[in-house]
Amino acid sequence: MNHFIEEGEAYILKTYNRFPVVLDHGEGVCLYDTDGKEYLDFGAGIAVFALGYGNKPYNDALKTQIDKLIHTSNLYYNVPSIEAAKKIVEASKMKKVFFTNSGTEAIEGALKVARKYGYRKDPNKEYEFIAMNQSFHGRSQGALSVTGNEKYQEGFVPKEFRAVFAEFNNLEDVASKITDRTCGIICEVVQGEGGIYPADPEFLKGLRKLCDEKDLLLIFDEIQCGMGRCGSMFAHDLYGVKPDVLTLAKALGCGVPVGAFVVGEKADGILVPGDHGTTYGGNPLAGAAVNAVFEQFESLDLVSHVQEIGSYLWEKLEGLKEEFDFITAHRGKGLMQGLEFSPEKPVGEIVTKALSNGLILISAGNNVLRFVPPLVIENEHVDLMAERLRASF
Numbered sequence: 001m002n003h004f005i006e007e008g009e010a011y012i013l014k015t016y017n018r019f020p021v022v023l024d025h026g027e028g029v030c031l032y033d034t035d036g037k038e039y040l041d042f043g044a045g046i047a048v049f050a051l052g053y054g055n056k057p058y059n060d061a062l063k064t065q066i067d068k069l070i071h072t073s074n075l076y077y078n079v080p081s082i083e084a085a086k087k088i089v090e091a092s093k094m095k096k097v098f099f100t101n102s103g104t105e106a107i108e109g110a111l112k113v114a115r116k117y118g119y120r121k122d123p124n125k126e127y128e129f130i131a132m133n134q135s136f137h138g139r140s141q142g143a144l145s146v147t148g149n150e151k152y153q154e155g156f157v158p159k160e161f162r163a164v165f166a167e168f169n170n171l172e173d174v175a176s177k178i179t180d181r182t183c184g185i186i187c188e189v190v191q192g193e194g195g196i197y198p199a200d201p202e203f204l205k206g207l208r209k210l211c212d213e214k215d216l217l218l219i220f221d222e223i224q225c226g227m228g229r230c231g232s233m234f235a236h237d238l239y240g241v242k243p244d245v246l247t248l249a250k251a252l253g254c255g256v257p258v259g260a261f262v263v264g265e266k267a268d269g270i271l272v273p274g275d276h277g278t279t280y281g282g283n284p285l286a287g288a289a290v291n292a293v294f295e296q297f298e299s300l301d302l303v304s305h306v307q308e309i310g311s312y313l314w315e316k317l318e319g320l321k322e323e324f325d326f327i328t329a330h331r332g333k334g335l336m337q338g339l340e341f342s343p344e345k346p347v348g349e350i351v352t353k354a355l356s357n358g359l360i361l362i363s364a365g366n367n368v369l370r371f372v373p374p375l376v377i378e379n380e381h382v383d384l385m386a387e388r389l390r391a392s393f
Contacts, residue, residue, distance in 0.1 A: 001020075001021075001022045001033060001034045001035050004022045004034065005018075005020055005022060008022075019352070019355055021033050021039075021355065022034045023039075025053075026041070026049075026052075026053025026054065027053050027054050028052050028053060028054065028376075029041055029052050029053070029373065029374050029376065029377050029381055030053070031053070031360065037358065038358055039355070039358050039359065039360045040358060040359050040360065040381065040384055040385060040388065041053075041360045041373060041374065042359065042360055042361050042371055042372070042373040042385055043360045043361060043362045043370075043372060043373070044372055044373055044374045045255065046224075046250070046362060046372070047192070047224045047229060047250050047251065047336070047372040048250045048251060048253075048254065048255060049251075049254055049255055049374050050227060050228065050229070050251035050254050050293070050302070050374055050375040050376070051254050051293065051296050051300075051374065051375070051376060052374040052375075052376040052377075053374075055254075055296060055376075057292065057295065057296060057299075058254065058289075058292045058293065058296055061288050061289075061291065061292035061295075062256070062285065062288060062289060062292065064288075065080065065284055065285050065288035066285065068284070069284045070283065070284060070285045071280065071283040071284065071285065072283065072284065073279065073283075074277065074278065074279075074281070074282065078282075078283070078284045078287060079284075079287075080284045080285075080286075080287025080288045080290075080291060081099060081282040081283070081284065081286070081287035081290075082287075083287065083291050084097075084099075084282075084286075084287040084288075084290035084291050084294075085097040085099070085282075087290065087291065087294045088248070088260060088262060088290070088294075089262070091233050091234070091294070092233075092234060092246060092262050093242075094242075094246060094262045094263060094264045094265075095262075095263055095264055095265055095267075095268040096262070096263050096268055097260050097261075097262050097263075098260060098261050098262075098263075098271075098276065098281070098282075099258060099259070099260050099278070099281040099282030099286060099287075100249070100258070100259040100260060100261065100278060100281045101257050101258065101259065101278065101280050101281050101286075102138075102249055102257060102259050103138055103221075103223035103224075103247065103248075103249030103250060103259045104137075104138030104139055104140045104143045104259075105140075105259055105278070105281070106223065106247040106248060106249055106259035106260055106261045107137045107138050107140075107142070107143040107146070107186075107221065107223075107247055107261075108138075108140060108142045108143060109247075109261040109276055110186070110219045110245045110247050110261045111129065111142050111143075111146065111184075111186075111219075112271065112275070112276060113217065113245055113261070113263060113267050113270050113271060114127075114129065114183045114184030114186075114216075114217040114219060114245065114267075115127050115183055115184075116270045116271060116275065117183060117184070117217050117267060117270050118183030118184075120270070121215070125180070125181055126181060127181055127182070127183035128163060128164055128179075128181050128182060128183070129145075129146050129163040129164070129182070129183065129184050129185070129186055130163060130164050130165075130166055130174055130177055130178065130182055130184075130185045130186070131146035131147070131148055131163040131164070131165055131166075131185075131186050131187070132148050132165065132166060132167070132168040132186075132187045132188070132191070133148040133149075133165050133166065133167055133168060134148050134149060134168060134191060134194035134195065134197070134365065135147055135148040135149070135168070135186075135187065135188055135191060135193075135194060135221075136148075136149065136152070136188075136191075136192060136193035136194060137186065137188075137221055137223075139152070141156060141157055141161075144156055144157045145157050145161050145162050145163055146162075146163045146186050148163075148165045148194075149193075149194070163186075164177050164182075168187065168191060168194070168197060168199070168203075169197070169199060169200045169203045170203075171202065171203050171206035171207070171210075174206075174207065174210065175206075175210055178210065178214055178216070182214070182216055183216060183217065184211075184216050184217040184218070184219055184244075184245075185207055185210070185211060185216060185217075185218055185219065186219040186220075186221060187199065187207065187219075187220065187221065188220075188221045188222070188224070188225060189204070189220055189221075189222055189225050189226075189230075189235035189236050189239070190224075190225035190230060190235055190332070190333060190336055191365075192224040192225065192336070192364060192370070193364055193365065194364070194365050195331075195338060195340070195364050195365025195366060195368045196331045196332045196336065196337060196338030196364055196365070196368055196370060197331060197365075198230075198331065198332065198333050199239070201239050204236070204239045204241040205239070205240075205241055207241075208241050208242070211244070217244040217245060217266065217267055218243045218244050218245075219243060219244065219245045219246075219247065220235075220236050220243035220245070220246050220247070221247050222234055222235050222236065222246060222247060222248055223247055223248060223249045223250055223259065224250055224336070224372070225333075225336055226246075226248050226250075226251070226252075227248065227250065227251035227252055227293075227297075228251065228297060228302050228303050228306055228334075228375055229251065229306065229334055229335055229336045229372065229375065230306075230310075230333040230334040230335075230336055231303065231306050231307045231310055231333060231334035231335075232303060233297075233303055234246065235333070238333070242264060243264065244263065244264050244266045244267045245261055245262070245263050245264070245267050246261065246262040246264075247259070247260070247261050247262075248260045248261075248262065251293070251375075252290055252293065253286060253289040253290060253293065254289065254292075254293050255289075256285065256286055256289035257286070258281075258282075258286040258289060258290060259281075300376065302375050302376070305375065305376070306334045306335050306375050307334065309335065309377055309378065309379065309382065310333070310334035310335050310337075312379050312382055313335065313337060313371065313382050314330075314332075314337065316382050316383070316385075316386050317330050317337060317339055317371070317386075318330060319386075320339065320386060320389070320390070321339065323390075324393060325342075326341055326342045326344060326345040326393075327339050327340070327341055327342075328340050328341065328342050332371070335371070335372065335373060335375055335377070336370075336371075336372055337370075337371045338364055338365075338368045338369060338370050338371065339368065339369045339371075340365075340366075340367060340368045340369075341367045341368070341369065342367075343367065345367075345393070346367065347363045347367045347368060347369050348363060350369060350389075350392055350393065351363055351369070353392040354388060354389060354392040357388045357391055357392050358388060359385060359388040359389060359392065361389070371385075373385075
């Protein structure tokens, strides 16, 4: 395994401090390294691999499509992407879909929709967004401009290009920052990187009301919290609040790089031919992946499963919180939960120790341990996770 790591360090641009593990294959909810060691996966490739590893119908659908047609370009129609778009529209009860290659690109498209919406009202204004502190929307410059964390922005996004930032779950603060230059408000329904913070129902309903009153576009980022993870197909369904633009990725393709932004009635028709494009987005392989994911969600009744297993995970993590006084908080929804630790128990060290104990976990925010496993986990996997985590403490 060490020679692979050495070659990776020699040839791959070092923008990550990777763990000294070379993953080779997966089965069910476990991963295996090149030495054959097993790891229980409670990170799911950062909330991506919802179906677990070796899901045969999903794999077979991709293999069939590979043998048939992988790519054409968006100068032509293709059946898999049309079918995938229909599934997303019907599930979200919105209007139209634009396929991207990643969540970051979905955010970029959503921002363009909102800017164009403002421009059509008055082309003489320089429009801006209201975004949330401690949010995370991606690593490109546009996505970073609405990411409420200076450590990601410094050196890349000049202050004059950044959004106006407000306090998450503080409607009064958001309202106080709306001006005649505001074209949209963007927020995660559940903040992920910021530390697993769900939105308050009153906050999301208030944002919807503000956007209606001020004629702004409301953008919900569900790249991590969407696609069943929180116990509904889309996290905003739990709140009864519809956005004007919805961004998706991660579990949308379960490993195949695909994202999307979805527009509702208010934003439909804002982008016209020539306004936006992508070479790979929505190609036949990506469309086949999205279709297979939706079909598996239905056949496995994954949303109901997440509700059931999410409750069991909540009870288990609450038990750990009561058992160890260095666990200071527990937050989340469904299979997107987090434990916050006191400073004397650094989460980075827990993640490293857990890895050595055969448990994959990831961190979030300020000393928060994030639990975003494949959505197909069972109670026995939650029990095993708790056992290995307790040993790691």
